[in-house]
Amino acid sequence: MKLGATANRAARRFISSLPALFGVVVFTFLLMRVLPGDPAVFFASGPQAGPEEIAMIRAQMGLDKPVPQQLLLYLRDLSQGQLGRSLTTGQPVLVDLRNRLPASLELTLTALLIALVAAVPLGVAAALRPGSLVDHIVRFVCALGVCVPTFVSGLLLIYVFYYLAGLAPDPTGRIDIFMSQPPRVTGFLLIDFAIAGDWEGWQAAARQLMLPALTMALFVVAPLARMTRASMLASLGSDFVRTARSLGLSRRKIVVTYALRNAILPVLTIVGIVFSTMLGANVLVEKVFSWPGVASYALDALLSSDYAPVQGFVLLMASIFVLVNLTVDVLYGVADPRVSVE
Amino acid sequence: MSEAGTAPSAAGARGGAGTNGAAGPLLSVEDLHVAFSTRNGVVEAVRGVSLAVSPGETLGIVGESGSGKSVTAFAVTRLLDAAGRVTAGRIRFGRQDITGANHRQLRSLHGAAISMIFQNPRAALNPIRPVGLQIADAIAAHESLGAKEGRERALDLLKAVLIRDPEKRIDAFPHELSGGMCQRVMIAMAIAGKPSLLIADEPTTGLDVTTQKTVMDLVAAIIAERGMAMMLITHDLGLASRYCQRVVVMEQGRIVEEAEPKRLFVAPEHPYTRRLVAASPTASSTIADLAPGSAPSSAPAEPPKPAPGTPPLLEVQDLVKRFDGDVTAVGGVSFRVAQGESVGLVGESGSGKSTISRLVCRLIDPSEGRILFDGASIGDQPARGFHASPLRKDIQIVFQDPTESLNPRFNAFECIAHPLRRLSGLRDGAALTARVRECADRAGLPLGLLERFPHQLSGGQKARIGIARAIACRPRLLILDEPTAALDVSVQAIILQLLDSLRREDRLGLLFVSHDLNVVRMMCERIIVLRNGRIVEEGGRDAIFQRPEHPYTRMLLDAVLHISGPSTVAG
């Protein structure tokens, strides 16, 4: 019964997120319309292409039709998975994105994991002893953490761990150029190496991943720890924790079952937002570490006025975000019995 | 031993009930001092309280807000929040001194020897854990037992607190239960560890009148059945007088008097107790009785006789209000208020009484029905534009929570001047100042406070500002939406007197919305009883109180607790 309600809720949330996704599609479409320059000119054979050729290309691309009709054509292309072709790589955008997405996801998810593992215990420790040394340190780190831009912290990490300490490998790419790639199964190097049983390669990939993941994690540890601390403090001061104390429950039961489980709910809701910030920060981190992900792909395309990949990238990010929010929603629905009432 | 029950500072009443058995008191507190560290330095909330509870006895602690009664209870159980601390005194439970008990000792004490129930029961339960598991947690805190046995025992406890459908409720979450059921679950948890003392901290505050009675009857029955002692902390003298064998009265952190309720409430000795008892409305008290001598009481009520043929001041016909999602808050209500008449709207939460007050005040639009003021239809003027109506100043309202009803960024002067500027066209200047001062004076607000902001004023002072603002434009109909529900009884007494005399002086029509039958009886000539958005009974004050016809009205009246000796409670 509970499961059915959760599935029901997930379906409803998904349907209600469709307008948002549709909005994104329309937005990216309009974005392309207002871009400086005429797309037809880009697709023409060269700068010397005559007006006839451009007009022909315009007709071919449907650019001479009224805007609503163009939108329909665009939607038709989208539904067939056609995102256009990248001018710089010469590949269909969809193929490029598919090849590069695992690199970005591996980085982002690893960073999120590191951040959560660090932030939740820190926040809880600070909340259990407010005003203590631990609390002051955590609060100081949080205040500082949100102030350092990722591109600066990434570069400083390179300076310390690569230049000074020599612990980290050359900060370019996912894997040493001389290492052989594992057979592609998931595209996640750590998983693919593990499947292939190549532990040396796994280690190399992990070492390469460490600094960029750490950079990104540092960026989001602060908001997560701050939120954990605040909601843990609120739930430790709540009436139901007082009830639990008045009944003589063990400290572990009070802290974990009563306080923490309630405190984690607000943290869960901001994980979605944190993830979205990380998708944005990906652009910067991938640039700093020459990481071959979707964000650096889009950035290169953007700087060379190649707009189809940018469009595809924005669309991809929005879809991922909708998916992540859906997951968070479903998890929240499982964790908090109150939401299913609506 | 029995001397422990007397406070050094207590005025009179030595020995109290004196029924202590040979075993000595279960709980004794000697010269307890509790201090809180705040932004403004250390504040002493409890200053030398001594009391004792014998096995099987029910001791009441009564007092108004800030008297330190709840702090005393939390200090006894050592559940004070981080800012509070016991600075002096001794607390003994049985033969054990628990003043300096460590964590482990307290843990074995909590739940197994002393347990508590709280006000706002829904917040007191873990919102994301089924209530059955929470009860099982409470049992497992003091004995080891498996999940299956825990569930069975939890079920037994749910049956013991008379929850309907216990097999179904055991898996429910707190938000799926009513406030009264949450309090029953809380009671089940409190008795799970078989304690010998139950501390009940305002256990019925926030519950509806009828629920209050059933919950308290249940607590009393369980206490009697298990031979437990109880410490009942309440602001409600009626509650204390009905359920306690002995009562202590606290004021500003000290015990001022201690006695059996019969003696205490019939012949109070300490001046504070006398004031408190006088201020608590009873079945026969009048407005003038509430605070003798503090306000010149005007002539006794004489129902104003309007000239025949004149339309009533307010007439409401078949009023319906539906909110989004087809929730019908008010379902076809008709009544009248004559010029200078006072009509009471009585009902429990969800009865639609507050919605009616906002409809009549033209703050929200009715879905159906007519509202006539002085014979002119005002219900069809949209609420959005009513601020510009010439009738706006004739209908004014006083809200429930005095704090909430004042703009935090306006000082008292601005609050009262606001309607004068808007509705009476008085701009800045001597005339405005004079009118504001006159209104403040009539509402009994010291003129020296006019420059203060709401957060710098007490609840009673804020209530006076709300009243001064409402009467500033000389309205003809004044709507009072639970105007004293958030106030202490002694403040309530003075505010009620004020409202009553203002009404007589200005011949105001009064629509008095309240859940408190005693208050309505004193303030109103005619009473309308509401339930679920409909009128169940309407009639003159005496008719309703002496010959109620509808069973619901009778139930409401039965639930009212009157100050008298303890009644026998079924065991």
Next chain:
Amino acid sequence: MTSATLRHTVWVLRGNPVTAVAAGGAFVLCLVALIGPWIVPHDPIASNVANALKPPSAQNWAGTDQLGRDVFSRLVIAARLDLAIAASAVTLSFAVGAVIGAVCGYLGGRLDRYVGRFVDILMAFPLFVLAMAMVAALGNRVENIVIATAIINLPFYIRFARAEVNVRRNAGWVEAARACGDSHLSVILRFLLPNVLPAMAVQVSLNLGWAILNAAGLSFIGLGVKPPTPEWGIMVAEGARFIATGKWWLVAFPGLALMLTVLCFNLLGDGLRDILDPRMRT
């Protein structure tokens, strides 16, 4: 009342040395942004290849870059541009967001649902990516950085103002204002906005830091400001090429400037919360 506010402010600052320091820092920053060009020790644009990539010294306090330009002078000059971008972006989104949010929060209903949906769509983007795309679409210019930063801040202000107004719209004093003859519009303008503004001011201060980081991030990836204009993000981007060879000062000093600026505004925001809350006054 004004003197009371002043006294209260002084009292709060005395009790919160951190806020006092942050306020001082913010003041110095604004001062530097104003008079920067007259106090720099060197010309921030003039290159001197013979003196390139020198570490910090008595001559060049923060070292020199690959063209031999004085890093410290460039940092000082850049303050004006960075602060101006952030301040104008935040002002823009604050003004628009507060009004839209307050109106929606107060009126509720269909308008509120549509705007809420729009805000959801806006927030469905990773916002930095959105800013990137907008700068690309509108043109790679500084004013478009401002607009893009303002737009990605907008949903937060709308949400914030909406929530703040929404919790107050059924408060007794709002209903009392209507009973006293105020129209809906006047309730929003004279009652709700003044009560919401303090909380919004805190948001502004916190947002200023975020806006600076966003603008710097955009110029770091090559959007908006163009070299050789001194700007903190660009300076980091230029220094990035030399970090692997140990030229730390090219990254560390602009990074430090960014960090301290954001820290100042964040701490100030926290402090403002205390100062502006009338309930904290005694």
